[in-house]
Amino acid sequence: MVDQLWFGHQRPLWAPLLKPLSALFGIIARYRRRQYLNGQTPCYRAPVPVVVVGNIMVGGNGKTPFVIWLVEQLKAQGYRPGVVSRGYGGKSEEYPLLLTQTTSPRIAGDEPVLITRRTNVPVCVDPHRSNAVKRLLQEGIDIVVTDDGMQHYRLDRDLEIVIIDGQRRFGNGHYLPLGPLRESVDRLNSVDMLVNNGGPTEGEEWPMHLVPGQATNLRTGQTCPASMLPAVVAVAGIGHPPRFFATLQQMGVTPVHSQGVNDHQTLSADELDRLAKKGQHLLMTEKDAVKYQGIAQDNWWYLPVEARLPEAAARAVLAKIERLTTNANK
Known part of the structure; x- marks a missing residue:
């Protein structure tokens, strides 16, 4: 609204x-x-x-x-x-x-x-x-x-x-x-x-x-092109979530579900787990990732960006x- x-x-x-x-x-x-x-x-x-x-x-x-x-x-x-x-x-x-x-x-x-x-x-x-x-x-x-x-x-x-x-x-x-x-x-x-x-x-x-890097796993630090992740569920808790979703589209990633949340809002582990089950991989912003590293599952990833x-x-x-x-x- x-x-x-x-x-x-x-x-x-x-x-x-x-x-x-x-x-x-x-x-x-x-x-x-x-x-x-x-x-x-x-x-x-x-x-x-x-x-x-x-x-x-x-x-x-x-x-x-x-x-x-x-x-x-x-x-x-x-x-x-x-x-x-x-x-x-x-x-x-x-x-x-x-x-x-x-x-x-x-x-x-x-x-x-x-x-x-x-x-x-x-x-x-x-x-x-x-x-x-x-x-x-x-x-x-x-x-x-x-x-x-x-x-x-x-x-x-x-x-x-x-x-x-x-x-x-x-x-x-x-x-x-x-x-x-x-x-x-x-x-x-x-x-x-x-x-x-x-x-x-x-x-x-x-x-x-903002130039995106490779998708990075929250638990292992493993990296890969985001386009290699199948059935992505995208989550963005930033000031303007559509910007993140548009970036994914430009990278060839079409999420099966996109979830925007309020800037600085913290979701519970159960809420994130329910979101992740809508697809195969949960992909979030780097700013979101700093909040969830301690509770991350194996299929949780983030996308770092670099200002140019x-x-x-x-x-x-x-x-x-x-x-x-x-x-x-x-």
Whole structure:
């Protein structure tokens, strides 16, 4: 119902009832932004550059694959990056939480665990991101990348990178709850870099594509082309599950059943087992897989993806970061 309201061509008859709430949300969003720009919002200024990777719309749109790509670019240039996240979907007894390779998604959230396992850099979770940054500084990092946090103005930032859903763009263009926007589209005029995930680019947007790898078994680590798996049941608990199902179709995989679930939703072992029995193999996203590794059956697989951007995009963002570090050392 929400997708129909935000991204559909026909608006439900009750949609106008949400206009006052949407207008109020917009007023608050603009006010918070002005407070930050005027220096009236108390915020933490880190002694190292802070790069925010975010968006102006709710829901997943490829931020985490881009963060992984950016971290790898930074490592290749000799930086010591650390990653900060709010840890949405996780609940820890103590914060800040510095992740290890064995940290559970139940306490840290899906994305931070995935980033930790893929990049092997310090990743810290805290609802107050400034506290996470302070903890990361103890690990000897020299640059911070935040996975989301565009609207978290209590953490000052040096560079803002916005990921745009290239297929859905900004929906109906309205603020929450009438539309999917957390900030106005005009906000894009003030950011440092625009990255378009999987759609035709507009203006100064850099194109990004998520390239799938081989299907990987959750229990054994065995890999094979996804098209070699017969009678696949596809499961996706991401911001926009149809994107995953479309990727499978492009790879020559036609699932016998496709099941989308809410972003960050965790299914029980019994629920997954019942789904798997609809076919021969259960195939899920890598983000989902970090939650189910401990309960996986022999026929459970995941599909890793890798963000790909033009070389010119890598040079552009690294040049911006180099200027930041040069100025910081003066």
